[in-house]
Amino acid sequence: MNLVGYVRVSTEEQAREGVSLGQQTERLKAYCALHGHVLVDGYSDEGVSASMPVAKRPGGRLMLEALKGKDVQGVVVVRLDRLFRDALDGLTFFRHADRTGATVHSISELIDSSTPAGKLSLTIQLAAAQYERDLAVQRATECSVSMRESGRVYGTVPYGCIAVGEGDARRLMRQPFTWGWRRTIVEDLAAGVSLRTLRAELLERGIPSPTGRRVWSLNTLRELRTHHASLASLPMADVDHVATISTAATEAGVSAHV
Incomplete structure (x- = not known):
């Protein structure tokens, strides 16, 4: 079977794990030699996150075009996460593959989608990977909500709030000068005011965005x-406390809230 190879790394992965494009390519060559396949070409994306759909990556787009050719029957990757960001991205790929008859070979997961069992295994792997990502997002969201409900600073300071204190004692408080606008914005959105209408009203009233832009x-x-x-x-927060923090932030060249 004639296959094309696809390799991808993000800058973070290279620094953390030393997973290079060259290492992946060598594994693809070894797999094809072992199973009697011919590696006719290879495509790569360096410094590209898995969050980008394969069709929007430079190398991924070329790989998909190659799969439309009559002389190529599939693509081989070291791991499925080199190709797909999530289950939806994988299913979109297979909608394309069904029209061309292309198959997917994943070395780490021992998947060959040219067989019914391989296609089933691939579908299960995609669903399991999506489940793990969804769990991670849910845990992060729950952690964020819990910390902010307790007044602890988590990530950036929300608009309408201010961080008070230092170190572990740093806590969120409502900012009296901007909290009213946050509440008004949320209430207007809940009442059905469109985002564009609300933006125009804020511009007319001269209320700057969290970044200071008009x-x-x-x-x-x-x-x-x-x-x-x-x-x-x-x-x-009391007005005097906010004034002190705002002055310090201005002198440091940063915003007191974001």
Whole structure:
């Protein structure tokens, strides 16, 4: 069977694990030699995250084009996560593959989708990988909510809040000058006001975005609803305290809230 190889690394992986494109390519050659396949070509993406769908990666796009040819029957990878970011990305690939008859060979998972058993195994692997990613996202979200409900600083300081204290004693409080605008924005969105209308109103009133820009990002406005209820229970900082922190932030060249 004529196969094309596909290899991918992100910069983070190279630094952490030393997984190079060359190492992956050598494994693909060894696999093809062992199983009697011919590696007719190879495609690569360096410094490309798995979060990008394969069809949008430079090397991935060329690989998909190669699979449309009559002389190529499939693609071989070291691991499935070299190809697919999630189950949906994998299923989209197979919708394309069904039209061309292309197969997937994964060395680590011992998968050959040219057989019914191999296609079943591949589908199960994709579903399991998606399940693990969903669990990780859920755990991270629950951790974020729990920490913010207790007033602990987690990641960036939400708009309408301010971080008070130092080190482990650093806690979130509501910022009296901006919390009112956060509440108004959330209430307007809940009432059905469109994001673009709300952005125009904020611009007209001269209310700067969390980054200090005159025009708000639509994504920023949309995200303000996230965890808003958990932040509402935080204590309100007093005006003098906020003024002190704001002055220190200005002198340091940073924003007191983001």
